[in-house]
Amino acid sequence: MTPFPTQLSGAAFLAANRYALLADEPRVGKTGTAIIAADYIMAADVLVITTASGRGVWKRGFADWSVFERTVQIADGKAALTANVVIVGWPSLTNAKIMAQLLARRWNLVISDEDHFAKNFDAKRTQALYGQLLDGGAHLQNLTALYACADRVWPLTGTPLPHSPADMYPRLRALAPNRLLADERRGWPDVTKYNDFLHRYCVVKMKKLSQFNRIPVVIGGRNLPELRDRLEGFILLRTQADVGIRPPVYDTLPLIVSPAAIRRAEADLDRSAILAAAKTGDTKSLEMHLGPLRRITGEIKAEAVVDAVKDEFACGLDRIVLAYWHKDVGNILLDGLAEFGVTGIDGSTPADARQKNVEAFSSEGGPRVFLAQIEAAGESIDLSASAVLYFVETAFSPKSMKQMSLRVTNHTQKRQAVVKVCTLQGSIDEALQASLMRLWAAIREVLK
Template identity: 65%
Template sequence: MQLTPFPTQLSGAEWLSLRRHALLADEPRVGKTGTAILAADYNLDDTILVVTTASGRPVWKRAFPVWSPFGRQTQVVTTAAKLTAPVCIVGWPSVINPHIRAEILKRRWDRVILDEAHKAKNFDNKSTQSVYGALIDGGAELNTSSAIIGRAKGVWPLTGTPLPHDPSDAYPMMRALCPERLLADPARGWPDVTRYEDFRNRYCKWRPKKLNRWKTIIVIMGGKNEAELRDRLAGFMLLRTQQDVGIRPPVYETLPLAVSEKMLREVEGDVDRTTVLEAARNGSTRELDTHLGPLRRLTGEIKARAVVEAVKDEFDGGLDKIVLAYWHKDVGQILKDGLYQYGVVGIDGASTPDMRGQAEQEFLHGKPRVFLGQIEAAGEAIDLSSASVLWFVESVFSPKSMKQMSLRITNHTQTRQAFVRVCVLEGSIDEAVNESLLRLWTAIREVLA
């Protein structure tokens, strides 16, 4: 059965089809998959390579027959098999598998589609090097002789979070696919930012952090000159929000959970509050993980028990369904045990693609009223819009992951206003740290506005 595209998908497909390389940055649920397939049809692309996530592989295999009337033969590649179909779908880990990679590089691709393209956000990452190539002299040159883009006539990255952490995330994509946009423009006062350090210094606020006598790292604290970077991307990037296509964005709120001061003291123990809050203000996620590792799990468990009681109250007040997002396995188990009477399904890191699909369908169309989503596992390629309420029982330091998870409850069929709440322990370090996400989030919004 062929699906009927939305007008924004048709206009997006036309926009993509006119560009050899281009970034489709529509927000989740706007319809990037169908848009890209329609654009490939417009261009009469024959050989197509889709690089996607593990959960995205079955999504793309199902998508081609429903969006393209061409009857394209597709092949999902998970092992070192010969590539026989015109359309091949591989996971991001496969691009660094030497055997699968060798097969990919044997073919000349009309089109490479990089789904969830934020996976290639750093040239130190092997996946980024496999797709885009290797930097020479800090980015003055780019070696693409053994990169996938070197075998492609055109490349379309797709991601709803093109800057998952900070403005420097845009550099690999721009250096590989639109390097002319990094050159100096004296008339506009733009410097040359072809080298990575120049790009980072121009668009990021950062500071050095000394780990020991021999090693110092760069900690990016936020963005600057965001409007200039946005102008450099103009014409290369197409971004439509959910609101642009008629989907109402979620309303974001915090949900303070009150616990006793004694319990807070027992959990926070002798944690150096001043050091933690300074790390939060500086956006030093690695340092936060170091100081808050055990604390985050214990905090999550306390919040989970409080959330169980709060959710029961919500159901008593008429709420039909809810999505609860969490990070630690023990937190998920507390939620599952506490809310089992309402029917609980969910997805975690151990869920297979078949298990993911079954849990999604049961929640969408069945009796379960609670969906438990481990944040990284359930943040992509899943529709949870039978609920209009999502609570983050635990949060993470990645704005990208939080946003991806939030938008699972919104789509074109959602008739209710969606509400997303971040649960925090009132008066705790947990409450203060969550505020640290706002700085990076603001910088990202300024570039993508």
């Protein structure tokens, strides 16, 4: 493969640092960049932690990008891990047998792909990679942490702050603790402990769960120029625009359905509470108010989307990606559009079939419809064979929405990518999606 100039400069950045975060946006080329950098430092033993969809991408990536003939193995918990490059899924970090195998080796390099999966020290996978906090973060227990078994660690993620500035803490605490220390000359306090970091860089509101239980909820950021200065030299972030990829155009697609269908979808919903929760990004409250009715709304939209897509194909559209959440919604789309050829990825798709389905969608004369379950297909795959993506259903997480929407962009995408969020016209769903899109747009603006 011929690298882009930004991949070469990114590889040089990684190779020059023992610990460094590559935060290029999706489709900018992080996989190739990291593999080229691994060649620069002549890493013999490499551990790659990635998603289910990413395992096949990385296995092929070493063949495409590396000048060395390393052996590559995907960890399955059965065979001994003897290859030069071992690729493991994030869920496997909670598998005691696989972790024992990984901790038994000394790695020249650990690449944690989609490192936002390790954004919370309460999660077992974060502890497996970065250790466990003691005394609120004053100390870090790393005897069973993978980063302590590696000469170098390079986290990769296109969404380094999926929810708030607090998401940066685990990788800084483990890999760059000196950046958390006080600097009297610059007026920086010590933020080694998590709560100190949280309250220094986040606006936090305490949410009452019960009479005896309140939890902190991040509702904004603060002192962000200071945090950016602490990160200088540790993080490299290039946008799609920086490498000549045009960002998608975002819009809504109002779907007209019968008043009876809207009544069925809305039932006894509390409109004011739902819109207030959407405005503040309170995803738990949204889940509580909407619950199973999200699926009903999704099914009604799916039936209308089938007709809309048939019209688009009749007007000359070649391929389309349909993103959804619920399995029943995917089944409606599959049945309704079967005549056009349908493939896709959902949570049950085997790892070895995921890349094959993507390749089929990209092939001449292949399926024209790709059904992408948002959490399962939102990362590490290239769907730029299509320039159109519809969110039949949405996720409450801006990170998931962004990751999914950028699947249809790439260096080779010669058309303007279009992303549309489907809404039920005249319903609470239309107002809810508009509110979520405003939040999504604000986050995209901050990360420019």
